[in-house]
Amino acid sequence: MPSWDERDDAERRDDPDRADDTDDTGDTGRADSAGRADGADRVGRSGRAARPVGAHDLGSAPAGAHDLGSAPAPASRTDFTIRAADDAPPAEPSAADDAPPAEPSRTPTPAPDPAPAATPQVPRSMAAPGRDGELRRTFPAFAPRPTDDAGFAETWWGNAWVAALEEGALDAKRLARGRGYAQEGHVDAITVTPGLVLAYVRGSRPRPYRVQVRLRTLGDDDWARFLDAVTERPAHIAALLDKEMPQSLAEGDVPLLPGPGDLDPRCSCPDRGHPCKHAAALCYQTARLLDADPFVLFLLRGRGERELLDALSRRNAARAARAAQEREPAPLAGVRATEALSPERRLAPLPPPLPAVPHPEQPPVYPAAPGGPDPFALDQLATDAAARAHTLLQSGRDPVGGLTLWQDAVRLAAARPGSGLTANSRALYASLASAAGRTTADLARAVAAWRQGGLEGLAVLEEPWDPPAGRFDRARPLLLAADLPAFRPWRNRLTHPRGHVQLRLGRDGVWYPYESEPGRDDWWPRGTPDLDPVGALTGLGAAQD
Numbered sequence: 001m002p003s004w005d006e007r008d009d010a011e012r013r014d015d016p017d018r019a020d021d022t023d024d025t026g027d028t029g030r031a032d033s034a035g036r037a038d039g040a041d042r043v044g045r046s047g048r049a050a051r052p053v054g055a056h057d058l059g060s061a062p063a064g065a066h067d068l069g070s071a072p073a074p075a076s077r078t079d080f081t082i083r084a085a086d087d088a089p090p091a092e093p094s095a096a097d098d099a100p101p102a103e104p105s106r107t108p109t110p111a112p113d114p115a116p117a118a119t120p121q122v123p124r125s126m127a128a129p130g131r132d133g134e135l136r137r138t139f140p141a142f143a144p145r146p147t148d149d150a151g152f153a154e155t156w157w158g159n160a161w162v163a164a165l166e167e168g169a170l171d172a173k174r175l176a177r178g179r180g181y182a183q184e185g186h187v188d189a190i191t192v193t194p195g196l197v198l199a200y201v202r203g204s205r206p207r208p209y210r211v212q213v214r215l216r217t218l219g220d221d222d223w224a225r226f227l228d229a230v231t232e233r234p235a236h237i238a239a240l241l242d243k244e245m246p247q248s249l250a251e252g253d254v255p256l257l258p259g260p261g262d263l264d265p266r267c268s269c270p271d272r273g274h275p276c277k278h279a280a281a282l283c284y285q286t287a288r289l290l291d292a293d294p295f296v297l298f299l300l301r302g303r304g305e306r307e308l309l310d311a312l313s314r315r316n317a318a319r320a321a322r323a324a325q326e327r328e329p330a331p332l333a334g335v336r337a338t339e340a341l342s343p344e345r346r347l348a349p350l351p352p353p354l355p356a357v358p359h360p361e362q363p364p365v366y367p368a369a370p371g372g373p374d375p376f377a378l379d380q381l382a383t384d385a386a387a388r389a390h391t392l393l394q395s396g397r398d399p400v401g402g403l404t405l406w407q408d409a410v411r412l413a414a415a416r417p418g419s420g421l422t423a424n425s426r427a428l429y430a431s432l433a434s435a436a437g438r439t440t441a442d443l444a445r446a447v448a449a450w451r452q453g454g455l456e457g458l459a460v461l462e463e464p465w466d467p468p469a470g471r472f473d474r475a476r477p478l479l480l481a482a483d484l485p486a487f488r489p490w491r492n493r494l495t496h497p498r499g500h501v502q503l504r505l506g507r508d509g510v511w512y513p514y515e516s517e518p519g520r521d522d523w524w525p526r527g528t529p530d531l532d533p534v535g536a537l538t539g540l541g542a543a544q545d
Contacts, residue, residue, distance in 0.1 A: 134304040136193050137296070142285055144185035152179065153287040157245045157297070160257045161290055165275075165283045167260035174273045178280025187285045194302040197286050201278040203269065211282045214264040217302035218254065223311075226254040231315045233515070235524045238444045241426075245294040248517060256297055313425075317417035320451070357393045360386040380428065384412060403455070406446075409436045410458060413443055414450040445524060452525040453512060460506045461525065464491045467505050475503070475511070475533040482534045494533070501540055503533050511536040 132138050153159045169175050181187065181201065188200040188208065195217045200208040218226070229252055230236045239246050250256045265279030275283065289296050295305040303311075363382040366375040392398050400408065409432040416425055433443045449461035475494060479487055487494035492505040502514040502523055513527040513536045530536040 134306055135299065136191065137299060138189055138191045139289055141188050141190075142182075142185065142288055145183050147180070147183050152182070152284050154291045155245070156247060157250060157257060157294060158287040158291040160250075161287045162284065164258040164260055165263060165280065165287075168263060169280070170274045174271075174275065174277045175280050177277040178275070179284055181277060181281035182284035187281050190282070190285060190289065192289070192296055192299050194299065197282060197300070199282050199285070201267075201281050203278060209278045210268040211278050212266045213279060213282055213286065214266070215258055215262060215300050217300075222254045223303065226252075226256075227311055227315055229253065230312055231319055233524065233526070234444060234448045235515075235517075235522065237312060237316070238441050240294070242441065243293060243295075245297075246517065256301060320417055323451070357390060359390055376427070377431075380412065380416075384415070406436045406438065407455065407458060409433070409438075410443065410446040410450050414447045449525045452527075453506065453510070453529050456506050456508050456510070457512060457525065457529070460492075460504045460512045464493065465507065467492050471509060472505055475505070478533055479537075484534075484537070501537065503536060513537060513540055515540065 151159055151162070153162050166175060181203075186202045188202070190197060190199045192198075195215055197213040197215075199211055201211050202208040229249065230240070236246050236249050239249075263275075263283065265275035265283065267276045267278045269276055269278055271277075286296075295308070298305065298308055363379060363386060366378045366382075368375045388398060388400055400411065403411065413429060413432055416428060429440050429443055433440045436443075438446075446458055446461065449457045451457075453460065472489075472492065476487060476489070479494070485497050487496060487503070494503045496502065498518055499521070500516055500518045502516070504512045504514060506512055506529070510529045510531055511533045512525065512529045514523040515526040516523045527536065527539040530538075
């Protein structure tokens with residue numbers, strides 16, 4: 001015969017609504033059934049034990065008593081016990097029956113100790129840091145949070161995850177109960193792997209349920225297009241390093257966030273709801289994970305944080321190398337030979353020039369020693385000193401001598417490939433920014449300006465000025481003649497009406513293009529400077545919108 005639990009599970013599998021309603025009351029119903037069975041057993045025992053002398057009266061009811069109603073009711077087990085006691089011969093009186101009744105004891109009988117409450121059997125937690133790796137991360141359970149009517153997530157991408165859950169759900173009541181479970185801390189440690197979120201969720205029963213939420217991972221072609229989109233804009237890289245998710249990146253050609261119906265919840269409970277309240281609780285807690293670290297979303301889509309940053313570093317270095325090869329060297333300032341050797345000046349013949357000094361190339365690797373200087377810092381200083389000495393020997397001047405501390409820090413960071421993504425370059429960026437009293441985001445923006453136009457590009461980034469009439473005033477008619485909208489002027493800057501493209505005039509008469517997220521006023525250097533304002537916008541496809 002099947003047990004009560006098996007019958008109850010079978011009934012709930014046949015009726016999903018009952019399964020959801022009885023999950024919180026299953027233990028109570030089981031306790032009531034056990035109480036009724038125990039009460040019936042006590043009644044039966046009391047009927048058999050408490051048989052006084054009057055038991056013969058119950059067994060010898062007059063025959064006419066059956067004529068008052070219909071057919072007599074079937075005899076119960078207690079009736080058969082009473083009749084057997086009537087048929088048995090009377091017991092002989094014993095000496096104990098003639099003895100006087102004993103005095104009642106004055107010593108109170110101590111009450112029995114209450115039985116200890118049963119400890120629920122909880123499965124081993126999923127928090128196993130020893131099993132974590134690049135493609136497996138385990139996060140501890142969240143503490144309970146107060147119930148309020150505000151949004152469950154705090155960031156726009158966390159709210160987008162919650163919207164995908166709620167718009168794809170079939171039962172709002174299950175969502176509400178799952179949200180309550182999440183707020184009360186019923187979700188245990190959460191493990192995230194590519195395409196899967198896994199956790200135990202405690203319901204009303206002692207043993208928690210094993211819950212999974214699945215999401216499709218991205219293919220290699222999708223990842224290639226996504227990495228290209230990130231490397232096109234240094235602002236996206238800086239935002240990811242600050243644990244931020246740009247909306248234009250997440251909603252671009254390769255959508256990262258799930259839509260309605262993309263989440264596939266599964267639970268070991270008998271409820272067939274989509275999702276059940278346990279799966280909904282896990283989805284709500286996953287939104288809190290995304291609030292704290294958007295790289296959890298990348299892991300769900302198939303790439304770990306270190307793998308993603310290494311791929312971005314390689315692509316960014318390759319892009320910077322291609323740009324350096326395509327850029328022509330700037331002409332060196334000097335005096336024309338006709339002026340130096342004019343007839344008015346009688347100079348002694350010059351000695352033959354010295355042969356060109358070969359470039360020192362990369363210095364040797366410095367070994368790390370306990371308590372010694374950082375080998376990476378030594379390598380950086382030696383490489384820079386060798387390059388400056390070579391330039392001084394070749395041209396007779398040191399272009400770095402007149403730089404400020406901040407300008408020299410930007411120059412050193414711009415000399416290294418990448419944008420501060422690798423472990424060594426991140427340490428270099430943090431050290432240089434701290435020495436100059438700036439943030440790593442400020443340094444990354446300044447490096448982009450330096451790579452766009454050198455020292456003048458950095459000045460255009462940080463120093464607005466009032467240009468004289470002439471080139472700046474002629475720029476707006478040129479832009480209008482190129483079927484571009486009327487740019488808004490402010491000092492040496494012309495801004496697109498949509499607020500996403502900007503031109504800045506340098507003191508060298510060159511126009512420097514900038515881009516920003518619409519309405520953010522977060523401008524980053526982008527494109528190639530040009531003497532023509534229309535030519536400076538040629539490389540920016542968004543300028544034609």
